[in-house]
Amino acid sequence: MKKDVTFKVKGKFANKYKSGYPLISKEAILNLNEVTKEGTIIRLVDEKNRFIAKGYFGKQNKGYGWVLSRNENEQIDQKFFVNKLRDAISYREPFFNSLDTNAFRIVNGEGDGLGGLTIEYFDGYYLINWYSKGIYNFREYIINALKELTEFKAIYQKKRFDVSGNYIEEDDFVAGERGTFPLIVKENGINFAVYLNESAMVGVFLDQRDVRKRIRDAYAKGKNVLNTFSYTGAFSVFAAVGGAVKTTSVDLANRSLSKTVEQFSLNGIDSDSQDIIVEDVFHYFKYAVKKQLVYDMVILDPPSFARSKRTIFSAEKDYKDLLKEAISITKDDGIIVASTNSSSFNMKKFKTFIDQAFRESNRKYQLVEEFSLPKDFKIIKEFPEGNYLKVVFIKNLP
Structure with a gap:
């Protein structure tokens, strides 16, 4: 039987945890240095030693553990x-x-x-x-x-x-x-x-299911589609099945080429009829502007943080400028699918990035529809950071 450790929650954070907040954070705990072994069961109490919740100690990003139960007598077994x-x-x-x-x-x-x-x-x-x-x-x-x-x-x-x-x-x-x-x-x-046996990323991000379906069913037909940060080309496959005239998939990783070819072939699509490009997306934007390439739809789904030989990208700092690049190669009345999985800002803040990008590009726009996590990615209202996915379909007005 593991020995429990008691964490005392600072007064101003107590109500937050009593209301259901699950992430145990450094700034909320008075005696965090009393435990070092990950997996230790911890009891959260307020400054009057009244029980709040129990959970476990485990370092993850900015957190130091998670609440598991609000029943003092419940065993974590x-x-x-x-x-x-x-x-x-x-x-x-x-x-x-x-x-x-x-x-x-x-x-x-x-x-x-x-x-x-x-x-x-x-x-x-x-x-x-x-x-x-x-x-x-x-x-x-x-x-x-x-x-x-x-x-x-x-x-x-x-x-x-x-x-x-x-x-x-x-x-x-x-x-x-x-x-x-x-x-x-x-x-x-x-x-x-x-592939469940290769690396941390298995080949498809399941949280974009609803977005991919929407692209296939309502937006792709007859369109020339650019899919940036394309990974294994999932958006491109759905666009092609939905009747896109052509898809262009761009990703820096060498594996993206063979993986995207594989996904197309599994769905009876000749990958030779599509463009699959291994290149830094930021370089590709410059190339597209130089060659006067324009697209009916541009899909932007970058990682929250990315580093290449010449570029460091942070969604919180750089998404606005990335969006400006996309605007420059999107046709009038074309659609930009702006997506981010960054949990460091919410949908309201994301929309300010969109507004700033269009204003600085001297373009008008219309927010057409938006998506967040699908139903199987269950979230709780007490932890808004958990609803990390933000996707907005934007019309690039003439």
């Missing part, structure tokens, strides 16, 4: 995790019953009361992402709960707290029978190749 996973899986029941989508998230961290942990489902295969050594300390409970509650082909894992980025197949495989990769999964009827 096997039963606890079985109950949490059962509730999470039940919430996703409509996804399990879908005929055209078999890749989705079944545990979304703090949205399901399990901060620091995500679990994704890929047609019978489960992928656990551990975001801190703290939550990884409970791996036996969580893996056993998953085994008890599901019929699985295999379970894989990613230790996302491993800053070295060194992933090996033996480390990724947990239980079941090793898969043969790529694993072919479906999203709204479109095929994707997924």
